[in-house]
Amino acid sequence: MADILAENLSGKAVMGSDGTELGMLYNITMNLKSGSLSDLLVEQTEETNQITLDFPTDDHGRYRIPVGRVQAVKDYIVIER
């Protein structure tokens, strides 16, 4: 995957590698000191709030998906699942 600017990812749809719609990318968390990325924060949408995923959530109910699970980024962000 090539380098990408964060603004280009904001609001992108997130899909599991099994084809499940997981939601929309809300933000990404990072360690400011080391610059390492930690999790994608994925927001549920009306279509996706029916399903329950085995990812932890933050205080606002957004899924925290480790950045290492990202397989591809183009029209969708594809998550290994």
Added chain:
Amino acid sequence: MDDTPQEITSLVGREVYSNNGVFVGEIEDIRLDLDAEVVNGLALGELNPDLFADYDTGRRGVIVPYRWVRAVGDVVLINDIVERLKSDDEAEHALA
């Protein structure tokens, strides 16, 4: 800087200064390397014209490598190498 993960967009809008206190610019975007799982650059706008006058692209914006970052607080401090781009082959990183 503590180690608690922060949302990357919290950086957007923060002012960037060199270690010597010279204003560099304002963070407009963050460049990510998803394979390496790191932030590898900060895209800056509202640049200090004195630092980037010699670069055509510097009028719009520059990307500085994240390894230059020394501190992140109310403002962001980066290595003062940014003041000496003219004499430095790191200048390639200044092309946005």
